[in-house]
Each structure stands twice: as structure tokens, then as C-alpha cells.
Amino acid sequence: MSSFVLTGARILGTEKTDIVITDGVVTEVAPGADAPGATRIDADGLVALPGLVDLHTHLREPGREDAETVESGSRAAALGGYTAVCAMANTDPVADTAGVVEQVYRLGRDAGLVHVQPIGAVTVGLAGERLAELGAMADSAAAVRIFSDDGNCVSDPRLMRRALEYVKAFDGVIAQHAEEPRLTAGAQLHEGEWSARLGLTGWPAVAEEAIIARDVLLAEHVGARLHICHVSTAGSVEILRWAKARGIRVTAEVTPHHLLLTDALAESYDPVFKVNPPLRTDADVAALRAALAEGVVDVVATDHAPHTVEDKECEWPYARPGMLGLQTALPVVLDTMFEPGSAGAVDLAPGRLDWDGLAERMSRRPARIAGLAEHGRDPAPGAPANLTLVDPAARVTVEPGELASGSRNTPYSGRTLPGRVVATFLAGTPTVLDGKAQQ
Amino acid sequence: MITHLLSAADLDRATATLVLDTATEMATVAGREVKKLPTLRGRTVVNLFYEDSTRTRTSFEVAAKRLSADVINFSAKGSSVSKGESLKDTALTLQAMGADAVVIRHSASGAPHRLARWVDGSVVNAGDGTHEHPTQALLDAYTMRSRLGTLEGLRVAIVGDVLHSRVARSNVLLLATLGAKVTLVSPPTLLPVGVGCWPCAVGYDLDAVLADVDVVMMLRVQRERMNDSYFPSAREYARRYGLDVARAGRLPEHAIVMHPGPMNRGMEIAPEVADSARATIVEQVANGVSVRMAVLYLLLGGKS
Ligand SMILES: [Zn+2]
Numbered sequence: 181m182s183s184f185v186l187t188g189a190r191i192l193g194t195e196k197t198d199i200v201i202t203d204g205v206v207t208e209v210a211p212g213a214d215a216p217g218a219t220r221i222d223a224d225g226l227v228a229l230p231g232l233v234d235l236h237t238h239l240r241e242p243g244r245e246d247a248e249t250v251e252s253g254s255r256a257a258a259l260g261g262y263t264a265v266c267a268m269a270n271t272d273p274v275a276d277t278a279g280v281v282e283q284v285y286r287l288g289r290d291a292g293l294v295h296v297q298p299i300g301a302v303t304v305g306l307a308g309e310r311l312a313e314l315g316a317m318a319d320s321a322a323a324v325r326i327f328s329d330d331g332n333c334v335s336d337p338r339l340m341r342r343a344l345e346y347v348k349a350f351d352g353v354i355a356q357h358a359e360e361p362r363l364t365a366g367a368q369l370h371e372g373e374w375s376a377r378l379g380l381t382g383w384p385a386v387a388e389e390a391i392i393a394r395d396v397l398l399a400e401h402v403g404a405r406l407h408i409c410h411v412s413t414a415g416s417v418e419i420l421r422w423a424k425a426r427g428i429r430v431t432a433e434v435t436p437h438h439l440l441l442t443d444a445l446a447e448s449y450d451p452v453f454k455v456n457p458p459l460r461t462d463a464d465v466a467a468l469r470a471a472l473a474e475g476v477v478d479v480v481a482t483d484h485a486p487h488t489v490e491d492k493e494c495e496w497p498y499a500r501p502g503m504l505g506l507q508t509a510l511p512v513v514l515d516t517m518f519e520p521g522s523a524g525a526v527d528l529a530p531g532r533l534d535w536d537g538l539a540e541r542m543s544r545r546p547a548r549i550a551g552l553a554e555h556g557r558d559p560a561p562g563a564p565a566n567l568t569l570v571d572p573a574a575r576v577t578v579e580p581g582e583l584a585s586g587s588r589n590t591p592y593s594g595r596t597l598p599g600r601v602v603a604t605f606l607a608g609t610p611t612v613l614d615g616k617a618q619q
Numbered sequence: 620m621i622t623h624l625l626s627a628a629d630l631d632r633a634t635a636t637l638v639l640d641t642a643t644e645m646a647t648v649a650g651r652e653v654k655k656l657p658t659l660r661g662r663t664v665v666n667l668f669y670e671d672s673t674r675t676r677t678s679f680e681v682a683a684k685r686l687s688a689d690v691i692n693f694s695a696k697g698s699s700v701s702k703g704e705s706l707k708d709t710a711l712t713l714q715a716m717g718a719d720a721v722v723i724r725h726s727a728s729g730a731p732h733r734l735a736r737w738v739d740g741s742v743v744n745a746g747d748g749t750h751e752h753p754t755q756a757l758l759d760a761y762t763m764r765s766r767l768g769t770l771e772g773l774r775v776a777i778v779g780d781v782l783h784s785r786v787a788r789s790n791v792l793l794l795a796t797l798g799a800k801v802t803l804v805s806p807p808t809l810l811p812v813g814v815g816c817w818p819c820a821v822g823y824d825l826d827a828v829l830a831d832v833d834v835v836m837m838l839r840v841q842r843e844r845m846n847d848s849y850f851p852s853a854r855e856y857a858r859r860y861g862l863d864v865a866r867a868g869r870l871p872e873h874a875i876v877m878h879p880g881p882m883n884r885g886m887e888i889a890p891e892v893a894d895s896a897r898a899t900i901v902e903q904v905a906n907g908v909s910v911r912m913a914v915l916y917l918l919l920g921g922k923s
Contacts, residue, residue: 495733
């Protein structure tokens with residue numbers, strides 16, 4: 181028996197109330213609610229959100245434990261307010277068999293800080309040549325539902341068609357890293373003014389857009405579910421808008437960094453800003469913010485990509501692409517998208533989100549896409565107690581050395597961002613209290 | 620004066636002019652019996668070359684030695700990544716050796732910028748990837764000025780593979796600073812997307828600009844670009860973008876022909892044109908030493 185009372189919390193920013201958690205479940209939500217022997221947690225002024233869910237995390241284990249482990253990544257996730265993360269398959273060995281996805285799943289369960297939901301590779305070894313045993317991964321203890329070769333694009337159209345069709349048998353979804361490889365050979369930075377100035381090979385927007393256009397048509401043709409990873413261009417947004425209007429079953433994610441940062445940051449040649457897809461232009465950032473608010477882009481996903489100092493402190497073209505994201509995602513979204521005011525009580529400006537909209541895009545909808553029934557549920561009686569308490573008034577300056585990740589490659593070093601995760605509960609157990617990880 | 624020379628954009632008009640004027644002074648040293656000034660005695664200049672370039676390395680070496688500096692040639696070609704020593708480790712080594720200036724040639728764009736963050740001495744970019752080669756632009760500007768008298772209002776066509784050319788990029792920036800009017804002429808495949816933001820005009824037709832220029836600068840074309848479909852064949856490239864005798868004949872009387880070398884004779888430039896009186900190719904090499912002396916002198920000379 182363990183029970184907690186969160187006093188004075190505002191669920192999704194609405195009226196203050198008290199929340200009782202008993203044995204992993206929210207049992208009562210009402211002012212003055214209490215339970216005998218419960219641990220009282222002062223949540224006055226804090227906003228209660230359903231625990232955040234990340235569709236796109238690189239945990240690096242197995243294979244690159246020097247950059248991140250399932251445990252260190254889980255800790256970063258919990259501190260970021262997450263209760264579930266989907267772990268990408270580009271590990272070493274690749275998560276392309278039931279054995280590897282079960283290993284990752286168990287490591288996550290042993291760490292006990294977030295639910296770690298493995299993503300399975302679409303093709304053997306991410307090589308893009310033949311399908312991995314998707315059904316075996318779906319049937320495994322890890323119950324994989326999302327499949328992705330992320331890091332690589334499934335660029336062969338016939339193989340992509342087969343993958344989309346095949347996973348219909350178990351309501352799977354193919355998450356595509358949209359990048360036509362023939363158009364991005366040697367690419368280092370968004371192709372445009374800055375790539376021209378800096379002499380770095382360009383990564384053209386059309387390389388992303390061409391694959392999205394092709395894949396939504398394939399998904400329509402075979403009646404399958406498609407998810408687009410880390411959408412980064414205004415043109416991609418327009419294709420998604422068209423596809424959704426047509427009724428095609430496509431969802432899409434945007435990363436926090438693509439909502440805030442632009443390619444102009446590459447002027448320093450500091451590889452901390454090197455990421456794939458690359459940072460784009462101000463116009464792309466504006467289009468992505470609008471699309472996320474509108475729902476054309478469904479969710480925020482971190483693409484948390486830890487890298488060692490050796491892999492980042494070098495010449496730009498030699499550096500591995502990727503940035504940390506788990507601990508800064510919510511603050512960046514608050515910074516770029518949030519409009520204070522109680523839910524429903526004010527008209528939101530275009531391109532802005534309130535707490536409900538934020539919960540939808542960072543918790544409920546990603547949980548639905550991933551098929552995680554225990555997650556993405558608002559704190560209400562009967563719901564599993566996966567939730568997060570946020571101090572919306574706090575402002576925190578990002579110090580890379582204080583992050584819980586095994587790596588330090590944050591693009592926000594020294595930046596002050598709004599919002600602080602005060603507590604996170606996973607199935608009724610606090611994984612974070614007073615902003616500190618509990619294990 | 621500036622601390623480093625990483626990009627031609629680091630030079631404002633006054634500084635660039637100071638470099639060219641100083642190079643004029645330095646050029647007189649080459650004519651002396653003892654070709655040496657004591658200016659940088661006791662100073663250490665490291666040539667850190669990750670890419671082979673005997674011409675550029677030698678030019679910097681001669682320049683440093685004429686100023687009486689100690690020169691260390693640190694040939695890092697193939698060593699850095701393959702042997703696991705990072706640029707940062709190398710920077711710390713050079714720091715420990717007390718390098719006052721590091722001249723770096725590197726295949727990665729931006730490598731000199733990174734190095735400049737890790738060493739106390741001055742960093743001179745001697746060519747980084749497909750980014751810049753600022754001392755080449757300075758020696759080109761010097762050559763134009765000494766042949767034609769002024770850079771203000773000079774009409775310059777830069778012809779060829781702009782996309783992969785650090786020479787073109789640095790020249791566009793420096794010449795714009797110095798008041799020249801640059802037109803890039805190239806097949807569209809060899810122009811960077813985003814070139815519209817550069818301070819120059821852009822065209823695809825060499826014949827359309829020839830009658831109207833004071834300088835035509837031919838860029839080296841790498842034959843392997845052909846295999847990458849940047850253009851259909853060497854023959855077609857030579858026909859459309861090569862400076863042959865007939866084209867050179869349509870240049871104004873006073874116009875000069877430049878090339879950073881090494882040349883593909885018969886491809887981007889006809890042998891007769893390369894060897895003609897308008898060509899400045901040999902002068903460019905000699906001017907390179909004077910300009911690099913000026914750069915090292917101005918970066919290091921003022922400090923004790
Ligand atoms: Zn990706």
C-alpha cells in the first residue's frame with residue numbers, strides 16, 4: 181500500500197484541487213480529498229499533466245553505453261516529465277529481432293524510471309534490403325507496435341510499401357525518417373543561404389518532402405498507418421495537410437529544436453547544432469509552430485540523441501548528428517508555443533497552445549500512436565497514476581553538466597527556459613520529487 | 620588588426636587595404652640580395668596541413684622564413700582521424716609547443732574556426748574544405764591591383780565550379796569589400812543554392828560577359844565532377860565554359876586572365892591563353908609569398 185495526496189495542483193492549469201494516488205492509480209480528485217496515511221506533497225501553484233510520452237528517443241544501449249544507457253536516458257526522461265519513451269532501433273546490435281527488443285524492454289523495466297517501449301527496425305540491420313521479423317517483435321514481450329529504420333530512410337519504395345502493408349496485421353505503424361539519400365549525399369546543413377556561406381554540403385528540404393509525398397501515397401494505396409519522424413520543413417507541412425484532408429492515415433512529429441533553432445546557428449561551426457534533419461530557416465520554424473498548434477503535425481517528439489564528447493568536439497563534417505532533448509523538451513515547447521491562461525477560458529492566438537493542447541501533443545496523442553494504453557491519460561479517478569507536476573512560473577538556465585544524460589550535447593547551454601518539472605509519477609511511484617530523480 | 624584570418628569576411632576595407640599595401644612593401648624584399656627581414660625572429664609559425672598542397676604550404680613557409688620566423692611543418696595528412704588524434708588534441712599539442720601562429724589547411728569546412736577556439740595563437744585559414752581560402756583571395760586582389768591599378772569598380776568574372784571552390788567564395792567576399800563588381804559564371808549545377816545571398820551577380824553564359832570584364836578568373840574543374848553528373852562531359856564543359864583562344868580574343872584589350880592553379884590545360888583554359896601575356900598565373904604565385912608575409916607580419920608583428 182502506498183498513497184500520495186498532491187495538494188493544490190491545477191489539472192491542465194484549471195482550478196486547484198487535490199489528487200489522491202493509491203497503489204498506482206488515481207483514486208480521487210476533489211478539493212479536500214485525502215487518504216489515511218498518505219504522503220502529502222505540496223503542489224500549490226503547480227500544474228498537473230498526464231505524464232509525457234516521447235515517440236522518438238535514442239537510448240544507445242546496447243552498443244554505445246559510453247553515450248547513454250537505458251538507465252541514464254530513463255533518468256533524463258523522468259526529470260523531463262516523461263513517463264514513457266519509445267526507444268529507437270538503431271542500436272548495436274540493431275533492434276531488429278525479438279531478442280534485442282526484449283533486452284531493451286527489460287533494461288527499461290529494471291531501471292524503473294519510465295516505461296521504455298522499444299521500436300523495432302523495419303529492415304534487417306537497418307540496411308534497407310529485406311524486412312526484419314516484424315511479427316516476432318510484435319509478438320514478443322516488448323509488444324512492438326512502432327517500426328522504424330530511423331537514422332536511415334526506408335528509401336526503396338517497394339520495400340516501404342511491403343512494410344506498411346505487413347504491419348497492418350498487428351496494427352503496427354511505420355515511422356519513417358524521410359530523407360531521400362540520393363539527394364543528401366554528404367549533406368551537412370540545410371541547403372540554403374547558410375550552407376552556401378559556410379561551404380557545407382546542403383541537405384535540401386525537397387529530400388524530406390519527396391519521401392513524405394511518396395509515402396503518404398503509398399499509405400493511402402495500401403490503407404496503412406504511416407508516421408513521419410521529425411518533420412522539419414514548411415513544404416512537408418503542406419504535404420501532410422493535403423494528406424490528412426484526403427483521409428490518409430498519417431501522423432507526424434516535430435522536435436523541440438526544430439521549433440526553436442535555425443540553421444544560422446551553424447555560423448560558429450559548433451557541431452552541437454548539427455542534427456539530422458538539419459536546423460532549417462525562420463520560415464520553416466514558423467510553419468512548424470503553426471502546424472503543431474493546428475494539429476497538422478500531431479505531436480512533439482524529442483529525437484533525444486546523446487553523443488560523447490569525442491563524437492561532437494571535432495570538425496563539423498566529422499561530428500555525429502544529434503542533440504539531447506528529453507530534459508529540455510517541455511521548457512522549449514513552453515517557450516515557443518505556450519500561452520498562459522486557464523484552459524478553454526481564453527481564445528488562443530493562432531499558433532499557440534494552452535495546457536490542454538500541450539497535454540494532447542506531448543502525452544495523449546503520442547500514447548495513442550504508440551498504443552500505450554496506460555499512458556497519456558489525464559489525472560482522473562481510475563486512471564493509472566502516470567503524471568507530471570510542472571512549475572510554470574520557474575525559469576531555469578540550462579547547464580550541460582547538470583543534465584542526467586550520459587552525454588552533454590545540448591544546444592541550449594546557457595539558455596534560460598520557462599517551466600520546471602517538480603515531480604513525475606510512474607504508476608503511482610515518484611520517479612522525480614523536488615526536481616530530483618529518486619533513484 | 621585582427622587576431623585570426625579565418626574568412627575573407629574578417630577583413631574590412633581598411634584592413635584589407637592595409638594587407639595589400641604591406642604586401643607591396645614586402646615585395647621589395649624579394650628583390651634584395653638577402654631576402655630576409657628580422658621582424659618575426661623568435662616567433663614560431665606552424666604549418667598544419669591535413670591536405671596535400673605543396674604550393675600553398677611552400678608559399679607560407681617561404682613567407683614565414685623571409686620574416687625570420689621559425690617554421691614547423693606539421694603534416695597531419697591522414698593522421699588525425701585514422702590515428703585517433705583529434706583536431707582538439709593537436710591544438711593542445713601546438714599550444715604546448717608555443718606556436719604563435721598556426722596556418723591550417725583542412726578538408727573540413729570550418730576546421731580553422733574550431734582550431735581558433737582551442738589555441739591562443741593566431742590561426743590562418745590556408746583553405747578549409749569547400750569553404751574559403753582568404754590568402755588566395757588577397758593575392759588575387761593584389762595581382763589585380765598591381766596589373767590594373769585599382770580594385771574600385773573593377774569588373775571581375777569568376778568562371779567554373781563555384782559550388783566546390785573556396786577560392787571563389789573568398790574572392791567574392793573580398794572583392795565586394797574592396798569595391799569590385801563580381802559576376803559568377805557557371806553551369807547551374809555548380810552554383811550553390813543560396814548563392815543569391817552573395818554580394819555578386821550570377822550568370823550561366825560565359826560569352827555574354829566576356830566583352831564587359833576587366834578580369835576573368837578561371838576556376839579549376841575536377842574531372843570527377845563529371846561522374847557526379849554536374850555536367851555531361853569534359854568536352855561539353857570545355858565548349859561552354861572553357862576559355863579558348865576565340866573567347867580570349869573577345870576580351871577587352873586590357874583584360875587579364877587569372878587561374879589559382881593547378882590548371883587543366885585544354886579543359887577550363889586553353890594552353891595558348893594560359894601562356895599569353897594577359898595571363899597572370901605565374902605572378903599570382905610570386906604575389907602569394909608577399910601577401911602571406913604581409914598577413915603573418917600584421918597578425919604577429921604588433922605583439923611582443
Ligand atoms: Zn531520424
